[in-house]
Amino acid sequence: GLDRRSLCHRGGAASLVEAGPGFAGSSASHRAHRVVPAVARAAEEDDFFRPVRDALGSKEADLEERVKTLSDSEANLEERVKTLSDSEAQLEAQVKDLSDAKATL
Structure with a gap:
């Protein structure tokens, strides 16, 4: 289960963050220290997929123009x-009219 982990939502990405045994009683700064790696991973994933999203966005714009x-x-x-x-x-x-005219001749 998620007894030692919590779900972190930052910048549109969700990551699991390991919680130590004393997590429930730990200070906010201690929890923030554990969130930083998750945020860094989310940023790396965002940077990794950005060229793909950009290419797909460009392709989508081209297809929309073609549809128009x-x-x-x-x-x-x-x-x-x-x-x-x-x-x-x-x-x-x-x-x-020509057929009718021909018939009257």
Whole structure:
């Protein structure tokens, strides 16, 4: 169990900190001394993962820009489809008119 350890939350990281046998009665400065290594480990982990987070953040921004570009392209294509559909309807009407005119000849 956690009888000799406590959970330390600092800077968004959680670390287990060893507690000595007299931990419950120890002074605040004594407890703070034990927390420092946990904070240092959390900072090291933060430094270790920072390049990965930065790269992922950059990749995320690139993907968001690509999604926006694709969304704009989709909107443009939908507009072209509507225009072509309208043109098709006009051509079908012209074909019908020509067929009707041919039938009356």
